[in-house]
Amino acid sequence: MRIAPLPAWPAAAAEAAAVQDRMRPLLDLASPGPQEPRTVAGLDVTYAGDGGAGDRLAAAAVVLDFATLEVVAESVVTGASPFPYVPGLFAFREVPALVEALRRLPAAPDLLVCDGHGLAHPRRFGLACHLGVLTGLPAFGVAKTAFVGAHEPPGPRRGDASALVDGGETVGRALRTRDGVKPVFVSVGHRIDLDTACRHTLALAREYRLPETTRRADRLSRDALGAG
């Protein structure tokens, strides 16, 4: 798929945070999003290193048929991280490699599912927001742990959910994808609403806690890092 060239990449934390503040107004938080996407891309990055800039990485994009969950396309790229791991600036570590992986897909997917948060972020601009704006595609995040906000434990059954609230606003949802298993944290990125994102998360996570998109991308990026 085609994606515009990235701007000069920030090297300092203050500069990166300013980029987030500048991009945030570009978010579409009003659209309901695709109710029946044909294809969904899962994105994930695996690292070798201690979290510093320059760590080796492999970024994977795996496109699934939303109805059957079969893989219809995939791409993976290896390289070096341009940014250290800093909570709140996580996207600056992953975005360039993920964008390159998306560029190498034969066609644009209908939806992006990111391994991390969207609006559930200190400046309301997590990885899923960043990738959504850069690609123009509907995007949301599914994270394994909470980052900002407070929530009541959701009920014990698959599908039970509770609001993730930060600074008085609902920024996401704790969603149980399996009976009696820790919830995941869903938040909107771009061009999709929270109800739709949670519905799609449940559709993608039938037999495991994490969405099949994330599991496939995790495996592909892991294998590529080991091989390359």
Next chain:
DNA sequence: GCGACAG
């Protein structure tokens, strides 16, 4: 001031 902190 102290602790917590997506991956």
Next chain:
DNA sequence: ATCTTGTCGC
């Protein structure tokens, strides 16, 4: 994120 054994349960 990553480093790692055994153990419990379907």
